[in-house]
Amino acid sequence: MSFPQYPEHKDSGVEWLGEVPVHWQIKRMRFIATLNPSKSEVRHLPDTREVSFIPMEAVGEEGSLDLTQSRPIGDVIDGYTYFSEGDVTFAKITPCFENGKGAIMRGLREEVGFGTTELTVARPNATQVTGQYLYRVISSRPFRELGESHMYGAGGQKRVPDDFLRNFVSDPRTPSVGPESDR
Template identity: 70%
Template sequence: MPLKRDIEFVTSGARGWAENYADEGDLFLRIGNLTRDSIRLDLSDTQRVVVPDGAEVDRTQVQADDILFSITAYLGSVAVVPAGLGRAFVSQHVALVRPSKKQCLSEWLAYVAISHVGKTHLETTGYGGTKVQLSLADVTSLPMIVPPIEEQAALIEFLDHETAKIDALVAEQEKLIALLQEKCQAVISHAVTKGLDPNVPMKDSGVEWLGEVPAHWEVMRLRNVTTLNPSKSEVSHLLRETEVSFLPMEAVGDDGTLNLDRTRPIGEVESGYTYFREGDVTIAKITPCFENGKGAVMRRLHNGHGFGTTC
């Protein structure tokens, strides 16, 4: 049956409250508090807000067992409001559904919503161009699978137990990945500053953060061994219709990988973009990309040349 057959009401959240954000205030639940693979709210980054004077709050204030749906981004993100949350409201990008519980338990409705059946409906029902969104009617048309209440309760208990085990395993793997990444960074740092021979004579590098380096090494500034921002005249001999690789910032991974799916004619990118060629090293120069160490060696460029973001 459609979700609308077992709800008291559905509404979207409060609009225009952003200017009322405050350190002290009521919880303001946004899309970021909903997760795509869990029915639990993520409260690690919750905004607080002071309710504007005269605001209509009755229908946008959440209660325990309400179900929240993302309706403007990350469609398929759903969460159930837990008991004891306190006074909280939802933003305009979140739909609040209050079940009547006559035929379905809240947790069961939420699990169906994040299942393949529910996600497929929510992700394909959305409308719009660059910004896909859901209407409240789209949300309440979500097809529900309805076992008897007792069976729903048993399935909820099973899913809570199994997903908690998987979440714990994921957390352990994330810790292991973080430790391995630290080890990888330590290995790289040691090799490029100390070399491979532990017995080689060392000398002061003259750079405080670098410390000692092998005595037979030289220490130079980058500008003395490279050409920074090479001239675009290197491609002046090519036809303006020549296709070259085009890499906006999102095409460069934090791990140095490149997405080379995009190409553009030189004539379209030679003005306003950064030029590079096969074998060049690129480094992001603005935060947060710079802080994340985003950069790469340019390999397998289309026709040996490319252009990308000026950042």
């Protein structure tokens, strides 16, 4: 796949990103996506409504989803991670994170899904970013390498913290100072 060449570039101010087209705006994830949206959005649905259910083994390493399972919303609303049609998810636990498990949630029953608590959800802000672009970011080598360096926990249960995603754009190993803190 090839992409168009842009005539002018600028320094992004982000070590791993390097130069970007001059018209690009560099923003932190928290300003372009809603992270882990609230289940209150679907609490009005009847407890018997069948919705998609996605355990970790149903999430592929190349963006695929096994959508064969469903459960009544009343059985999953309080114990699982919520997402809806178009949300982007990725595994936050080792080794699933390093292996690239993640997907754009498409084809969900009733456009609603619940799944493993080991998923992080990013809902793209349509005025800022597309789901396809967001998925490309979370699938990228820099995202995974930096995320892996921020994992915490022990005994094979390391996880990527939500703050890593919220602040992702600048090198998250160093706190932001100055104008970048408002991006």
